Amino acid sequence: MKLFEARWRSATVFIAGLAAAWVALLLYLFSMAPGVTWAHQGADGGELLAAAVVNGVPHPPGYPIYVMVLRHWLAFIGWAAPATDLAWRGNLLSACFGAASVFVTVLVAAHLLKEDPLRWLWGLLAGLAWMASPLLWSQSILTEVYSLHALLIALLGWAVLAKPLRLRYTAAAVALGVAHHLTLLLLLPAALYALITSHRGARRWLGPLLALGIGGVIGALFYIRIPLAAAVGPPPINWGYADNWEGFLWLVTGAAYRGYLVGASLGAVLQRVTTWAYVVTEQFTPVGLALGFVGLAVWDRVAPALRTFSLLWIAPVSVYAILYQTRDSEIYLLPVAWLLSVAMTVGFKSVVEWLAMRFPLRISYVAGLFAALSIALLVSTRWETIALRNDAEARTYLAQIGAELEPESILVTLNDRETFAVWYGVWGDGSLVDAAPGLIPVNESLYQFAWYQRLQRDLYPDLPGIDVSVPYLVEMYAGRRPIYFADAPTWLDSSRLQRAGPLWRLNE
Known part of the structure; x- marks a missing residue:
């Protein structure tokens, strides 16, 4: 009987994850740009699509795994639906990545609340909140690298929080993340901490460290694609012309962008701190942010390892986003928004339990319905500013x-x-x-x-x-x-x- 109950609980979480992913996919499809777009800092989409078509090398750091996936995706959708717009096909790939990240988020939130019979409900709410966050939504309806980045962020969180003893999952997540977007390296201190605290023994750090190292090496091997592609033709989109060591290092290290990261004045940094606060608050409104802080307070009281993990997860990417003086640096706060969607659900559950002790109602279901309606309201109010279906x-x-x-x-x-x-x-x-x-x-x-x-x-x-x-x-x-x-x-x-x-x- 206990085995059946455990499997049933796992099945309900899986079903909740699928439901949230389908809702997200429908939202992204209905709000997706019909073609190439400049909206939501998405001007890079035209270059990425062209680079995939000509098998070229896009702007630093070259995004090897994304270009390979996008190239084959465009070919497959072109075969399955040849009349579709090329950019629409790339936008569809982003929508699929975004919806997949919602599914993984449900699994993570449900695992962290696994002792609650309604963990499927809390996981569902976390996934839907993540779905409606402006950072994820805006990047899941156009051709850009960040919806895949969001998926890999969620997968890394799932690997170190839900499956910390299966280090192959962590190695795989790190490998894919490094092969895609190098800012995932900023999350590795938090990942290492989560893995070490989940293992036992005097050398409990050795396995996690090896997993991260192996994942990083495998991810780095994907960058071999860059000199191979650069040397053939050459392709007309070929940043760094990296068929030599000098060009390769220039591209992968982002040498052209270093000036954006250093030399910022104190006033500029303070302005970026203000922007950071605005972007983080905007994701889930001040109420959601407050619930996120409640969730962190709960972890501080009952699971201090999760509190420390959260700080290690949030701090490096926040500092990087603040110091990196570009027009789209707020997108690097995706890991912060993702973790906040999970912490907010923990905080919401805590508030619901407090209310349940004072009201003789099935307050959990009522609260869940209220939260779902709130998310629906957020979607409707943000539609005009985020949706791109009429963008031309x-x-x-x-x-x-x-x-x-x-x-x-x-x-x-x-x-x-x-x-x-x-x-x-x-x-x-x-x-x-x-x-x-x-x-x-x-x-x-x-x-x-x-x-x-x-x-x-x-x-x-x-x-x-x-x-x-x-x-x-x-x-x-x-x-x-x-x-x-x-x-x-x-x-x-x-x-x-x-x-x-x-x-x-x-x-x-």
Whole structure:
């Protein structure tokens, strides 16, 4: 009988996880961007899609496992549903990753509350809360790396909290995480602590340390894909041109972005602390944040190891997000939001138990219904600001420039949004090449790197001077090829430019 009850409880948790995942998938599908988008800091999507199509290397650190998965996913959906938009297929992959992370979150929360007969309910609420958090929702409806990152965060949490004695799970989660997004390394101190406190013996640290080390080494091996892909062709999207050691280190270590992490003024850091507080509060409202603190207080009282684990999990990524001065650094707070969704459920359960001692009602079920309705209300109120089903800005831009460009044009871009959209139109779905055969896109800001100059020379050996600079290119090919700019260059006399839709055309 006890065995049957244990299996039934496990089955109810599994069913609750599937239910939450399906709800999440439906939410993401109905709110998903129909194509390539710039919303929610998602401009990288155009580049990632194009890199997957050409088997190239996207921006640092190269995301080897994501590009491999995305490349095969695009091919599979293209075979199964050939009429679908290429970017829509990539957006669908993000929705699947996001829904899978919701399923894993249910399992983790239910395990931490395994002594409660209603653990399936608490797990369900944790999963639904995580589903509706703006950070996860916004990244699960467009092509980006962060929904997979969210899934791997949840898997690492599940491995070290629910299955700490099965170290192969931890090694696998670390390997996949390192192969995808290197910020997962910031979670390893918390993971090591959770594993050590779950083992016994004088050398209880040895097994966990080996598991993390083996996982890290296996994950690092995935980066072999980068020099292999960089050397073939070469592909037109080939950051770092990493077929050599220098380019590989430049790419994987994120050398181009180091300036964003160091040298921040005290005022800038304080502003980032304010942003951190706002982003964390925004995920579950002030009430949810308060319940999260209640959950941490419960762990402090009855499970101090979980309290310490939480602090080790939250602190490194929070410091990194605060010190990393970029427009999208708040996305690195995904691990904080994930843990908060679990702690908030623990806090909510504690409040419900306090109320149950004072009211002769089935307060747990009533509270569960109230929480589910609250999550539904959050979804409805956030729909207008998060949902992208009517988003068309990036697609409209591509259509407009496609109507202006001429065959054999040179198109100069500067910023990420326009650059990655153009790359998608040229090397992704090919819409810009269809509109303007022979189109050559160049990025002015990337000419500062020797690898980009080398790449342009190898891609276009019949165009002398394309490996020098944009000003040199303009003077050499003015009157010989149509030249367009996504942004009017400040170094060029404005009298030599004329408007052409959203572009600027060089007067011959």
